[in-house]
Amino acid sequence: xxxxxxxxxxxxxxxxxxxxxxxxxxxxxxxxxxxxxxxxxxxxxxxxxxxxxxxxxxxxxxxxxxxxxxxxxxxxxxxxxxxxxxxxxxxxxxxxxxxxxxxxxxxxxxxxxxxxxxxxxxxxxxxxxxxxxxxxxxxxxxxxxxxxxx
Amino acid sequence: xxxxxxxxxxxxxxxxxxxxxxxxxxxxxxxxxxxxxxxxxxxxxxxxxxxxxxxxxxxxxxxxxxxxxxxxxxxxxxxxxxxxxxxxxxxxxxxxxxxxxxxxxxxxxxxxxxxxxxxxxxxxxxxxxxxxxxxxxxxxxxxxxxxxxx
DNA sequence: AATAATAATGAGAACCATTATCAAAAGGAG
DNA sequence: CTCCTTTTGATAATGGTTCTCATTATTATT
Numbered sequence: 001x002x003x004x005x006x007x008x009x010x011x012x013x014x015x016x017x018x019x020x021x022x023x024x025x026x027x028x029x030x031x032x033x034x035x036x037x038x039x040x041x042x043x044x045x046x047x048x049x050x051x052x053x054x055x056x057x058x059x060x061x062x063x064x065x066x067x068x069x070x071x072x073x074x075x076x077x078x079x080x081x082x083x084x085x086x087x088x089x090x091x092x093x094x095x096x097x098x099x100x101x102x103x104x105x106x107x108x109x110x111x112x113x114x115x116x117x118x119x120x121x122x123x124x125x126x127x128x129x130x131x132x133x134x135x136x137x138x139x140x141x142x143x144x145x146x147x148x149x150x
Numbered sequence: 151x152x153x154x155x156x157x158x159x160x161x162x163x164x165x166x167x168x169x170x171x172x173x174x175x176x177x178x179x180x181x182x183x184x185x186x187x188x189x190x191x192x193x194x195x196x197x198x199x200x201x202x203x204x205x206x207x208x209x210x211x212x213x214x215x216x217x218x219x220x221x222x223x224x225x226x227x228x229x230x231x232x233x234x235x236x237x238x239x240x241x242x243x244x245x246x247x248x249x250x251x252x253x254x255x256x257x258x259x260x261x262x263x264x265x266x267x268x269x270x271x272x273x274x275x276x277x278x279x280x281x282x283x284x285x286x287x288x289x290x291x292x293x294x295x296x297x298x299x300x
Numbered sequence: 301a302a303t304a305a306t307a308a309t310g311a312g313a314a315c316c317a318t319t320a321t322c323a324a325a326a327g328g329a330g
Numbered sequence: 331c332t333c334c335t336t337t338t339g340a341t342a343a344t345g346g347t348t349c350t351c352a353t354t355a356t357t358a359t360t
Contacts, residue, residue: 016327016336037317052339057318075223077347078317094279103277108269115265119258123288127253129244131290138273140281166307166356187347202310207347227318228346307356314349325338330331 006068015062023047024059025068025083034072034080034093034102072135076100093137098145112136156218165212173197174209175218175233184222184230184243184252222285226250243287248295262286 006025010017027043028035035043041056060081063069072080074095080102083089091106120131156175160167177193178185185193191206210231213219222230224245230252233239241256270281 014336018326018337020338050339052341054319054340055338058337071225073223073225075221075229079225094273094277094281096279103279105273105277107272107276108265111265111268115258115261118261119255120288122257123244123255124290126257127244127255128293128296129246129253129288129290130296131244131288133289134287135289136286137284138270138279138281139283139285140274140279142280143278146278146280164307168308168355170309200310202312204311204348205309208308211348302360304359305357307354309354310352312350315347317346318344320343321341323338323340325336327334327336329334 006066009066009068013066020044020048020051020055021059021062023051024056025063028063028069028081028083032083032085032089033104034074034082036078036080038078040081070133074100074102074137092135094142095137095139096142096145097139098141098148101142101145103142156216159216159218163216170194170198170201170205171209171212173201174206175213178213178219178231178233182233182235182239183254184224184232186228186230188228190231217282220283224250224252224287242285244292245287245289246292246295247289248291248298251292251295253292 007017010021015021023044024040026047027040031039031043037053037056037060040060041051041053044051044056060069060071064071064081068084070082070084072082072093074080074093090109091104094103094105095101116134116136120134123129124131157167160171165171173194174190176197177190181189181193187203187206187210190210191201191203194201194206210219210221214221214231218234220232220234222232222243224230224243240259241254244253244255245251266284266286270284273279274281
């Protein structure tokens with residue numbers, strides 16, 4: 001995820017490329033994983049001192065709409081954001097329902113893609129639905145929580 | 151989902167089977183789909199006049215912990231609840247990111263199960279993670295919203 | 301059946317992530 | 331530089347969910 005692409009994307013839509021916006025994109029591309037808005041806020045603050053939380057939310061929203069960022073909801077009451085990293089970076093999550101820990105995984109992607117394509121084709125015909133994303137997540141207990149919760 | 155099973159489940163854990171609780175289970179088993187807590191609240195009210203929203207949340211929580219109900223979060227700021235209907239009722243969702251409409255689907259379950267089992271096995275070994283559920287949802291635009299959002 | 305012990309409940313306050321408001325600041329066009 | 335539009339920060343408002351606590355219902359004990 002390097003400059004030119006998203007810059008064009010911004011300009012085409014008449015959005016301005018401000019310091020806050022590129023700082024937020026910077027943070028997202030360095031720390032690659034499922035950040036909350038608050039996480040982003042604190043990180044960006046190190047670069048953009050005076051930035052307000054509202055701007056973070058607004059910008060994240062914007063980036064999601066533009067398709068540059070993915071927004072997830074793992075059921076703990078706060079949204080997570082990740083740079084949309086195309087084919088190569090595609091992955092899903094293992095979520096611990098006790099401590100909320102999130103682990104990325106990217107095993108069996110080829111097989112997954114195959115099945116997903118098939119389902120997508122079937123479903124979009126059957127329901128006239130235009131599918132643009134999918135999410136395959138696993139829930140359970142992480143190593144540390146297995147004993148504890150028992 | 152009929153009585154005996156969950157009744158035992160309750161008794162084993164020392165939970166009481168109250169009118170409110172069985173009314174909530176009733177509602178969940180009649181209206182089968184992704185209800186919000188508020189949906190449940192209004193439905194249950196028809197049976198249990200004086201019930202409060204707090205009891206609905208508490209009971210739903212309890213049922214989720216017991217594994218009788220599944221809780222979903224499709225990113226619209228409200229949780230959804232569904233009776234956990236075992237093998238036969240297993241399904242996933244198509245979510246419209248414009249109007250929030252949710253469509254159930256249960257195509258390709260056999261193939262899905264195969265892949266999911268494989269992933270589960272791999273992941274639980276690799277990360278010492280005890281997986282107990284998965285979610286495969288598709289996001290996009292429903293029939294009605296395709297024109298509108300264009 | 302009466303009483304004591306415990307669990308469940310309703311009402312409303314509290315919480316907290318997210319959104320909306322609005323006046324001020326920044327950026328671009330001419 | 332001036333006008334016009336977009337972006338921003340601070341803060342209030344929103345809304346789903348959780349907490350508190352006094353009251354009520356249920357179960358266990360005598």
